[in-house]
Amino acid sequence: MSDRTDLERLLHEHFVTTADPRPRPGRLDAILAQTSETRPRRPWRIPLRADRGAAAPVISRRTVSPWLVVLLVLVTLLLVAGFLLSGGHRDLAVVLPISSAPTSSATPTLAARPTPMPSPRQSAAVPTSASWSSTASIPDKQERAPAVLLPDGTVLVVGRFSDRYDPRSGTWSSAGRIPAQGSATLLRNGKVLVAGGASAELYDPSTNTWSATGSMIVARRGQAATLLADGRVLVAGGVGAGGTYDFLASAEIYDPSSGTWSATGSMSDTRGQVGTCCLGALQATLLHDDTVLVEGGTGQVRRRGGSPRTLATAELYDPSSGTWSTTGSMTTARNGHTATLLADGRVLVVGGLSASAEIYDPRSKRGAPLAQRPFLVGGIRPPSWPTVGYLWPEVPKVTRSPPPSSLTRGARRGAQRTRCQPFGHCTPRSSSSTAGSWWRVAGPTHTWWTPPSSTTRDRGTENTVSRCLPRIRSWGDE
């Protein structure tokens, strides 16, 4: 044993005989699920030197970490200087409670349709203490079920079951059977349209009953749905009957007066959510000019093709002409984000597996400071999500991996180039012919996932409203 050669030989034999190359079952699937929703990031390479011996000077590309260090130091100094000059502490996020003002400004975040910004008088009533309190547990297991704020102040949650929550008494009651899982949209007549699969049904809160209505032309789930200004409902995208990756670009309109669906123009990109985990998470926002903004999601960019990926693109639907037009792309690809219409007509988009936020301005290509009034956004922080899903890289291991926000870094090529002051407004470096532009703003401290309209988490009997919406944040700026 004392001879080193013998020891090396024994070591080699020992390694060969004891090495266990058999991965655990399902490990490869978990890894591939984690990688399937992202794209390889672009390498940081800068020209460094000319190759010696080449006939003509050929600049080779080489990754140089010291350059990156210098660059990062400079960027950090600029950020700090900009922060100090702009007094940027004014738009830091503040955690606000939902429980102390359940019927005013807090509950609108539960609405499936993005609720307009409360008036200044209403916003003055926004609670300022930061606390949560539990309320009665939801009686049925609900998973990612859309919730709709009804005119009487109660909240309808429609998932695998239908339940109704009364914030005044803090109690739940059954809302009868649930015919189909899908999007839930509050109509002008006070009824709720639930559309999923090929079927659609109406819920009447006054009688607590369901009734069938016309079926959708294309069976879909996980679609974007919003109430149009004329009282009709736009449904766009989603996942079709062809399987998990059958993302749709088509859209259709529901007319409550006739109870029928009609096809309308299709989006440029297929757009939906992957699987059942994210039903209802695709966002559609009715803007002040009556057009509808749909952004992000998972799908295929038409001009690029290839496998589905998280999207940064956005499109506008014009109900008057029934057509879609592309608008500026977000600076970050997002899936499962929130979209909130602000009082000034702009749209705040937060999260979507990214701890960042940006604002869509439909009117101007120039950035402008945020409105002074605070508004509420909410969502579920991915690490708290207990489901080990194969559809998204949020398997438990991901909490030990780089943050999901880095997954979307590669999708920024289509983003508009901007020059931003930290925590301030931005100005574009180059003008774009497309109306509407996106502006990065200070993001939340955590990565957000799932809009508040998709509510509950499945934890057996432990479902509570507070668990459904673990964080509500108020966000202000000057």
Add this chain to the structure above:
Amino acid sequence: MDRALVIRAQTGDHDAFAALAKGSLGRLTAVARLILRDTDAADDAVQETLVEAWRGIRALRDPERLAPWLHRLLVRACYDRFRRERRRRVTEIRVAPSAEPSTADEQRSVLVRDQLERGLARLHPEQRAALVLTYYLDLPLTEAAQILGIPVGTLKSRLHRSLDALRASIEADEREPARRKESLI
């Protein structure tokens, strides 16, 4: 074959990457388990390695160098995993086959294996990584040094010290079998 797959993966073809991952998973798993000696931690390290490989595959300039690049990512992941797991370190004991060795040679083999296992467990993961790359993967010293991110001279001295420590551990076990049995109890 791998070169074509790597090039396809660099263009964003996830199916090509899946084929590469499938082909590399066994080898990476074995190496990680030998370095970390903890199945869970090793599997985590492999997962982090392949995820990081997918994210950074465009940075791989030479498609022929996929395997060394993966090994480098794996070694880093193992180091990171070891640092994170150090606080709540749980010693994993491999359960040997229950059949008793029947011949003297088999008994000797089991004894040697036990001594090697014990000696390897006493080494630092950086030392085990050097040994695994050199004596399990049979990599040339220059390549192993590149993977470990150290000069060849440093690798040589690390191997030297590791083998010395291993030999000292084995000889100590041979000299004091009684004390070893007591420590097992």
